[in-house]
Amino acid sequence: MVKRLVVGAHYGFGDWLLQRLTAVVMALYTVLLVVRLLMMPSRDVFAWYDVFANGPMRFATFLFFMSLFYHAWVGVRDIFMDYVKPISVRLALHAVVAFLLLGYAGWAAQILWRL
Numbered sequence: 001m002v003k004r005l006v007v008g009a010h011y012g013f014g015d016w017l018l019q020r021l022t023a024v025v026m027a028l029y030t031v032l033l034v035v036r037l038l039m040m041p042s043r044d045v046f047a048w049y050d051v052f053a054n055g056p057m058r059f060a061t062f063l064f065f066m067s068l069f070y071h072a073w074v075g076v077r078d079i080f081m082d083y084v085k086p087i088s089v090r091l092a093l094h095a096v097v098a099f100l101l102l103g104y105a106g107w108a109a110q111i112l113w114r115l
Contacts, residue, residue, distance in 0.1 A: 019074045022067035029064040058112045065108040069101045 036057070040047045052058060076097050084090040 015074050019071055022071040025067040026064055026071070029060055029067075032060060052112065062109060062112055066105065069105055073097065073101055 036051055040051065052061060077094065080090050080093050080097075084093060
């Protein structure tokens with residue numbers, strides 16, 4: 001009988017695929033934003049306000065930030081699992097990063113819908 005050694009959480013294909021999908025979302029948003037900024041008639045604060053004033057652009061921006069935060073979570077989580085060996089330190093770092101990313105998500109929503 002072979003005893004298997006458990007070395008990680010084995011999130012595997014699902015997280016790999018979601019990280020690639022979030023990268024695609026962020027790339028598409030970047031192209032959309034660059035095109036939108038190049039089409040601005042002027043470069044003043046009111047033109048910037050108009051870019052983010054409509055609902056679809058706010059939603060796209062929020063989707064970008066959610067993709068960014070999930071992408072960062074998967075990457076940082078994997079780094080912690082690979083390089084931080086004490087479980088208590090790893091869990092503390094996971095908690096800090098998770099709370100920060102959730103706070104950033106709330107902050108992004110507040111900024112976008114405050115306009």
